Amino acid sequence: MIRIPIEEFAARVEKLRVLMKERYLHACLIYGDEYRKENLRYMSNYWPLFERGAVIVPLTGEPIIVAAPEGEMFCREMSAWPDVRLLPEFACVTVPDKIEYPMAHYTSLTAIREKLQEHGPLQRIGIVGIDAIPTPLMNSIEQGFAGIELIDASDLLFKLRMTKSPNEVRCLQEAARIADAGYKLMINQVKPGMTELELASLAYGECIKQGAEIMPFCLLTSGERVNTIIGRPSGKVIADGDMIMAAIAVQVEGYVATLNFPFVAGRISDEQxxxxxxxVEAEDIALSRIKAGAKQCEVVRAVKAYFKEKDMTEYDLYPPLHGCGLAEAESPYPDEQSEALFVAGMTVNTDVSLFGHPYGSNRIEESLLVTETGYESMSKLVRQLSKTWKETATITVI
Structure with a gap:
């Protein structure tokens, strides 16, 4: 089974401590919940369910996990770090009611503060994920660390997460393999008369069967509904000749790979x-600009120039590339003015898309590893579909 080993989490802590010293931070509190899991999972492997969580990384000493009582055993099962403390403020995220847990062994932020101070002064604490912390919880954190300067340090984790280790790449590759299997099933079994939900269920079932931790989303629309840009599958009946816009994201050990390739139910028209x-041509143009040392903006400029040449600019709504990893979309997300360069070890998604065109809306998306000489696609299916389309103008998979 593909996993991120404990040694890699320890190495991440040490890398974060280097950045903390540069910012004169004595500790970092990294927040996460079920919906904003990325930073917390990166530093601890913990992914809360229903509840909130955090990992506090001091300059010296072992990290401390903050959790809530209902998920305590789940937290201990997942966490890379054994020191787990329960706080009532971190309980269920979806209700305002105070929930009683009579068997819980709570601590307090004051007690955690005292533990951190055993290793030295505690004058400045970085908060990662501050934009996702609800106001009441933030108020509790400020009270618990009264007299200590709290700094927004979210950029430190974005910096650490920008390039991926071999273990992270393997997780993404496995997620892409599973996504391929689910998407292939939809292409092979789509037919007029089935509903969007029936078609989407094929991908959901196959991806979970193949080992997906979860599917963060399955976007699926058909016919006129493709103009919604993003949309959940509905009870709409798919008609003959309907274009399908389906994007599936598969998560393995926290890492998310995504794929999307246009296909049609039944007869395809010349206009489609x-x-x-x-x-397909626009994505080829994007791929040709991806390699270590190249400017990320050149991908954006080249695709936009091609769309302009084809009179498609009015249907081109956003940049054709973004990062991927512990989130389906993460940094980098370049525009035409970006000065950032591609770096070997980055993982990115093409997201080449047109929306609102008279003959359809759709995108091509696949997850890629940036290399010194170019890129490696994580999706064998998208590469196969693209090749077959250019050779035969058909969307078929075996």
Whole structure:
């Protein structure tokens, strides 16, 4: 089974401590919950369910996990760090009611503060994920660390997460393999008369069967509904000739790979073929600009220039590339003015898309590893579909 080993979490802590020293931080509190899991999972492997969580990383000493009582055993099962403390403020995120847990062994932020001070002064604490912390919880954190300067340090984790280790890449590759299997099943079994929900269920079932931790989303629309840009599958009946826009994201050990390739239920029209031709060519243009040392903005500029040449600019709504990893979309997210360079070890998604066109809306998306000489696609299916389309103008998989 593909896992991130404990040694890698320890190495991440040491890398964070280097950045903390540069910012004169004596500790970092990294927040997460079920919906904003990325930073917390990166530093601890803990992914809360229903509740809130945090890991506090001091300059010296072992990190402290903050959890809530209902998920305590789940936290201990997942966490890379054994020191787990329960706080009532971190309980269920979805209700305002105070929930009683008579068997819980609570501590307090004051007690955690005293533990941290055993290792030295505690004058400045970085908060990672401050934008996701609800106001009442933030108020409790400020009271618990009264007299200590709290600094927004979210940028430190974005910096650490920008390039991926071999273990992280393996997680993404496995997620892409599973996504391929789910998407292939949809392409092979789509037919007029089934509903969008029935079609989506094929991907959900296959991906979970293949080992997905979860599917963060399955976007699926058909016919006129493709103009919604993003949309959940509905009870709409798919008609003959309906274009399908389906994007599935698969998560393995926290890491998310995504794929999307246009396909049609039943008979495909010449106009739909021309539309897909443009997307396939645009993605090839994007891929040709990806390699270590190249400017990220060149991908954006090249795709936009091609869309302009094809009179598609009015349907081009956002940049054709973004990062991927512990979130489906993460840094980098370049525009035409970005000065950032691609670095070997970055993982990115193409997201080449056109929306609102008379013959359809759709995107091509696949997860990629940036290399010194170019890129490696994590999706064998998207590469196969693209090749087959260019050779035969058909969307078929074996």
């Amino acid at each position: 073929k021309k539309f897909i031709d443009i997307l």
